[in-house]
Amino acid sequence: MIELADVHKAFGSNKVLRGVNLTIPKGTSLVVIGGSGTGKSICLKSILGLVTPDSGTITLDGEDVTKADRDSFLARFGMLFQGGALFDSLPVWQNVAFRLLRGSLKRPKDEARAIAIEKLRRVGLKSEVADLFPAELSGGMQKRVGLARAIAAEPEIIFFDEPTTGLDPIMSGVINELIREIVVEMGATAMTITHDMTSVRAIADNVAMLHDGVIQWTGPVAQMDNSGDPYLDQFIRGSADGPIESVR
Structure with a gap:
């Protein structure tokens, strides 16, 4: 469904992507792993057209993303942002229904609110939460609201940027389970960026490791532990010793 072919991107002398080749089949969940600053977010932004390679x-479905109609193209995507990225000045339900209250996906206000409450319930939040403001929620609840917003418009493709950042292990497990359930339930194509190996094992059908601007290894999550790739093995172990240089 999504294919990157020999994608390069540099910022001045900093060559971030050096020939990325990656395929995400329709209806599958791909998790991209790699160290900080290796270009994971740039890959995601490039697919969305926020960065031009x-x-x-x-x-996307064989069509060059740079030539697609922007509104119809972006309407196919949902996004869970790393920090939640909720609008502080809007109540929860308006955050969830943000895309349904404007633009090409606009719905009547009552309908948008009803959809928002339904999606909040889907991620385990009661309807009373709808009229609260983000500052009144815990970090885990904010992450759930972000997930509800990501699925509110029933997107075909969902991107998750570090979905468990800032959460304790128990809440991280809850969010991972929710993501997996929702992706399977919706039949969506998913791409996740994470450092959390627990998330990788919970969410992924396939894994791709980005290192030094290229995909170092890719394959089914079940093959990850026996890949034989020294870069992937070091990353999984979290070891300072190996081909990936650590800053000391």
Whole structure:
């Protein structure tokens, strides 16, 4: 469904992507792992058209993403942002229904609110939460609201940027289970960026490791522990010793 072919991107002398090749089949969940600053977020932003690659192609259903109609293209995506990225000045339900209250997906206000409450219930939040403001919620609840917003418009593709950042292990497990359930339930195509190996094992069908601007290894999550790739093995172990240089 999504394909990156020989994608390069540099910022001045900093060559972030050096020829990324990656395929995400429809209805599957891909998790991209790799150290900080390796270009994971740039990959995601390039697919969304927020960053323009210097060379290479990115296609969605065979269509070059740089040539697609922006409104109809972005309407196919949902996004769970790393920090939640909720609007402080809007009540929870308006955060969830943000896309349903404007633009090409606009719905009547009452209908948008009803959808928002339904999605909040889907992620385990009661309807009373709808009229609260983000500052009145815990970090885990804010993450759930972000997830509800990501699925509110029934997107075909959902991106998750570090979905468990800032959460304790128990809440991280809850969010991972919710993500997996919802992706399977919706039949969505998913791409997740994370450092959390627990999330990888809970969410992924396939794993891709980005290192030094290229995909170092990719394959089914079940093959990850026996990949034989020294870069992936070091990353999984979290070891300072190996081909990936650590800052000391």
